[in-house]
Amino acid sequence: MNTRQCALALAIASALGSAQAQEATSNSSEDAKDYEQIVVTGTPSGTAMRKVDASFAITNLSADAIRKLAPKSTADLFKAVPGVWAESSGGVSGANVFVRGFPSTGDAPFLTVQMEGAPLFQPPTLSFLENSTLFRIDETVAFMEALRGGTNPVVSNGQPGLTTNFMLKEGSEVTEGLFKYSTSDYDLQRVDAVVSGKIDDGLYYMVGGYVSSSPGIRDAGFNAEKGHQFTVNITKELDNGKMNFYTRVTDDHGVWYLPTPLIDGVDNSYTQIGTMNRQASIQYGPDGTTQAYDFGDGRGWDGSVSGGKIQLDLGNDWEFVDRFNYTKGDANTFGLVPNGEPVALSTVADNGSSAVGAVSGNAYSGSTQVQQIGRWVVLKEIESFTNDLAFSKRFDALKLTVGLYNSHFSANDWWSLGNQSYHVVAPGGENLTGIDCNDNLDSCGWNYDINSTGDGRTQALYTAFEYKPMDNLTLDLGLRRENHEIEYTVDEGLDGVVTKSVDYDEDTTSWTAGVNYMLTDNSGVFFRINDGNKMPYFDDFRDNYGNFSNGGDLIFEVDQYELGYKLAGDNYSLYATGFFNESESSNVTQPGAPAVLFVTETKGVEIDANYTFDMGLNINLNATLQDTEITKSDNPDWLGNEVQRQPGWQIRVTPSYDVELAGGNFLTLYGTVSSADDRWSDNGNAVVLEGYTKVDVGAYWEVSENVNLRVSVDNLTDKDGLTEGDPRNPLAPNGRFILPRSVKLSVGYTF
Template structure:
């Protein structure tokens, strides 16, 4: 395979050049003055139009022949998400676990089997994939995008046409649309503070540059220790976004934007809890909602390889991104559309990863030294004082994963309209790289308590089990350089047969290529060669291997939408999509291409009193492949699955000011011919891991006017049903409820005060068991990751 390294800057200039010529010609013309539309009408129309999953230009949600959700900025504010991934809880068919903090989410879609991260989820910014691989180990798309007040709306399409557009994602495609300027100068500033001492500021300003050109610039900055306080500043960073749009006298427009993100937070992982069947309770004094294993004593350490690691670096991203969106009508009925983006930066992960559940020091001596081993001494690594008799202990690895990434994406299409027919043909190109350095393992011995302290253990026979708390060196190393390229051609035809009936169909051909050089762990060895020291067992980096992969596949879809009236319609669709192996799969020799067949149909109702969207779907999966780090080494899971489900979403407005929004999902997803444990465990018939059969949420809200004030009250009750954390269905995650609520008051037209509360009942709900082992953890004290505890956010916003 030829060298696929592309110069993103040259490609961007080459892609933009012909449009710049057209833009120059258009700007020379005299354009009529733009007029501001009434704000209420503009907001209503904007919320009704969706861009994601369409061939360009957007469509009314009521007319879409696929399952799509659109969330306005007001809906986002009321959801009060703790992270970007947390917002996806509002979308039916999607199970999002944000208990890992701002980063490190697990997102699952419609029974698509996955071991974690967000294997079948792509995030777009302005219609362009932010980073084309939906998931790499220790990197999923939501880690790269933050929600702030510069976001106008978020759209999400499930299945349907997603396999044709963008990067061809057959699962979930989430599009984040930026706020833009208008012909009136506007501004906004908000200061918020939480009961766990996080302070955050958001602001934006927008307006005209000329009659044809507008701008917007804004962002946020925040810092705090986080809900799970590790005794140091774990959450810190911000984002700035800017854009300029120029209109070409009604024939099209050019949007140029830039964004810089520098934000990181603590990577939250399983903590000790007690489990007795379906009953979950708190372990000792380890608060299930606010307790953190990390603390001052373990924040900065130097591992056996001599590398100093600071847990305050956490997990996050430091990225730059710029792009453009160009639309222009060349002649009547023929338009050109260009979307391009270039992103570069780092996305690192530093975390304290629990290795085993709490145990006695005597049990740990046996674990480290073998049968018959006893405790000689147990002391604190800092200060050397003896630990109390009966101290519960556990191990956790200090994992260090460094990634340098970049991506160039270009999507260009021609659109031809004639009568009731719209034909679109497009070309998609993506070139992306990552430079990986991993050091997993590096276990330290800790007290089994919040803000744990490092311990040193000497066995009864004189063998030294620890050095400065470390019980081992690295268990898995990676040093890799990967480069991928995707080329795709797509064509879609939409035909309005009658006023009521519209059909569409399309195909996509995609070529996926990856080259790389990667070295992973070689043989284990004893660093000093002495049997008296147990802490220096580690692995060394093995020889480099070469990756050279290429494959092509076709995707296609066909759908129909029938409107009984302008307010009631139905749709039906079939689609075939593919998911190509990415860097981590290829590193482990997994070259399987996942194939997904989706059948879906739905009912849509849009009236002043009621909006209802109901979708029935059936998915068949073949050639699935995932890799998880279990006991310090990669383990493969391959095979197939099937899923049938119903998604409901809607809002009822019985009288002025009051509404009840609701969403729910029933999912019957099971494995078929799916083997985990490197092919040793057949999970056929088991439920797909981490996804419940039942999941729903209800959000009532009431707005009223009291004198000069406009208060608004809202609440959300969410139910998450029983799940299994593992494909073997051995780790039960019991069902739980979560209650959130808030109140806001418009003091006047400019000042708004608000308070929101999350998990008001301080529910102990588990989202993950121990993904680093195979099978049951047994009864008693286990490792699991609960949802975040009760918290409150207070804010004051001023606009003009």
């Protein structure tokens, strides 16, 4: 059997849903060849195929590769994906993820996170919620795939940017498991466990999860990061396919790290929150109702995702797949948000010279640096049910897929933003009395309070045609017709008066077309074009209400062109993709502010390369070079500017070296060097964020057949790189640092 026949056999096995095929897709075997890498994301029916045969840009990371990257959060893992700029400096939740120059002010409007092929939540982003917040990486994850552009406008939720798909481990005939304890130099205490095996003939289980607690990489003086997660995955193998059903319950949150004042005495270990200010009161509504909150709760997810997948071979070249899930929970945000630049206390104190600490009672002199800090409260309850089913039929050289996608989703929000009060500029700096603004919370300037409710429905019919006129040439076409409904009301001011009401019902069409030509069994080229849409969700209507009420449908069109080359061998692979896209979007600097509409164009190239030497040395390279330009804008000062917060180039080099020890055990040394170009803090290109280079290192030691040790050091040189400035006031001297140096140790036992 030749290489291609072997790959096709694996693909057929995956389509039938065998557990063995899933293990192949994870690429976790140490002797797996680069040309044997299998992917399942991006095909209309989730059918497995060789990565080198794919006519789109996709990255796959095995569980072992994820461990070596030692991500601090789910979004931190996305840094390993070419074409993606992920800002994970906000903590365990609340990341900003940018894709291929698509414009964004923050969060992740062009990111979809899937589990087992189904989106966790239909809207890619709501204010204070991006989808990576809903997923925590642990030892139950088998592998992750990341698809950029490609078929995204047609499959899944139709979001045209980046789709990441996390696949869970499954049980097998053998009972096996892992227990792992982790600690760190910032007093992390974490236990992970997973076990899988056989229940009955053809019936298998996997259960696992974690419990974790720490003061945070930036020490807040209390357990600022804590949580737990539990996952069950039940698999049933059938004569003609497979079913699996899972549930994942998560309660995990951490302090929200925000931009800090860029002045002497403040570095990347600084955080506004601490024991003297984590408990505070806010005033809201027309009557100035006062309520206390614990801002140490930060950002996170307290909820569950339950679902499943059914894959069947119906005979006569018919295949059926259904992927579904139900998501429900709370994604709240509590944060101390800087407002403006630091000033001397004497300029704001009532007596012109000093003020007193509200907690300590200490007197602070007039030269003390103080800064307005907003106490922001966002209570967000979400719920969704998603079902994606597809039938496929092969007619000799033609394969036809017809699918129906349905998602019902809702979000109920209660916000109180603003609530500014002057605090001492110091880690966990306390609030002060003797300042009129502080002693009268409603006199400190901007506030924005809302109570909103939103329900939505997305229904799409999609079709895909794949035609092979010859063995080495594949043509494909995908079409998606989508109906998008939103019902949304907002009470701005918390006075019981609805200020904005939306009843939205629009249809749109997206499509993609690709050509894939294989030069040899393990090399080829592809060209793809797609026309997709960024659909409006609840916050889009609130921020763009004026445009909507004047007849705008708020559907932003995204056009993409891709030209790719792929090459894979026994010990090497090279995937290079050139891309060009044009995207419509809007920009809101602060909730409640009017939106600015604009259009951007981006051209660039992504490189994902891997080489393994005979001596046990492996080197992985991923790089992105892109040029962005704002070509149209409601703000004429933006024309010709670059898109904010995305580097012109970034590169990551990840070497690893295996050393065989006496007794046959291994020691693996690995690391990552990542560099990024300068970026602009804002679309006005007024403030530059300097580029930086970050170094991470690690080691993995097989102490025995069952016991292993892993040490990882993040940001070895303790680099003070900035991921963003002040998104609400670009000229204010505030910025968010990358996370400081940290050391983590894990001891594992496998059986």
